[in-house]
Amino acid sequence: MEPVLVLVGFLGAGKTTLLKRLLLEAQQADWDPYVILNDYEHAELDARQLAGQLSEGALKPLDGSCICCSGITALRDSINRIPQRKQGITLIEANGTSDACRLMGFLGVGLDTRFKPPVQIAVVDAKNWQRRGEHNLLEANQVQVSSLIVLTHTKDLSEARIQTVKDELHQVNPHATILRVNELALWQLPELSPVSGSFDAFEHQKSHWSSCSVALPALPDEASIKALCERIPKTILRVKGCTQIGTSSDYTYFERCPDGAVSIRPFKGEPVTGSKLLVVGPGSDPGKLNEIVTQVLAAQ
Known part of the structure; x- marks a missing residue:
């Protein structure tokens, strides 16, 4: 069965940068990746930056809607139309305001049986974690049902700040594995399992x-x-x-x-x-x- 990995995270957290690195590792390991990019405006801009790392027809930009609500049907249909490949892996980058809990609840229903249950990976900017003012609730929501949390922008941070971020993330999601971005490798991802359980309700329309x-x-x-x-x-x-x-x-x-x-x-x-x-x-x-x-x- 083909793994489906969903990258979520606040605007500018480093999702696309991580995606590029995972694509390079996938090619080196003889995986055949397919990528879906979601953005409010012109997802083709970011898609063009990835085109050289993918085989022809292995990249689908989805813009003009949010894949956790109005765009969920288009996302699910796009996944089900992905050609079957040997050593296939699907990577989805959600836009930076996605309600990650809602996304996983909807996406897990209606996928073709050749796909594994979707697994969510949250990308967290450790420097700016919970320093978003009125947007802190959205950022916290994006890690609640993630199986893996990847810390970015840690280079110039003190160990005390990094540990504080980890402790706060564990409070929001005690089930997730937390790694710094340099500790992450592609081979770890297909073995992840979805996180289940209750999560806090979030008025997602506020983040539209x-x-x-x-x-x-x-x-x-x-x-x-x-x-x-x-x-x-x-x-x-x-x-x-x-x-x-x-x-x-x-x-x-x-x-x-x-x-x-x-x-x-x-x-x-x-x-x-x-x-x-x-x-x-x-x-x-x-x-x-x-x-x-x-x-x-x-x-x-």
Whole structure:
């Protein structure tokens, strides 16, 4: 039977980075992975970054809905249509506001019998765990039914902080194994079992933040990208985009991390959506984004 692994976690916790690493390990171990990506806006952007690690037809982006509620049927249908493979493994990355308990409750019903019961893996940013203010409840909800909790962003943290995070996570979910990301290996995952039991009710609609995207013209340099990200209000929890720099025909991908740092890297190929700026969070507004873009370009 084929394992089905669901990656959940707050916006910017490091789900996609972990997914890339697991795909590399899967190839080295002769697994045949299939990936489903869920995002509010243009999941194709992240999908393009993974395309080079997968065989043709082994990647399905799902955007415009949340897979724990309105998008659950599309997710379940996508899984059931996955071609049967020797040494197959399915990896699903949920969007950063998913109600992880609700997702697992719905996803476990109606899958083809050739799949194992889905197992959830929570990715937790140890630096920012339960420092999300009004969003702490959502972050805690995302670990309640996880079989494995993976700690990221631990590099510069004290051992005391890491132990505090582990203790708090054990209180929320006493059944999960907790590992730092460098302690995790792909071979451990197919042996995980789903976590069962009761969990706290969560009003998920509160976390259905607005999202939007706007066309993004070519920017003069990387400094312009950083200026753009700095001007976007901190109430926006997720910022990412893809554009061209100067006269280059190549595309550049960027994102603003939870701590405000901006990550910039080459984009593989050409985005099917064209150059875009995407945001998720309270107050997302296309008019405001276009105004910020205009201000950054005028300042050059």
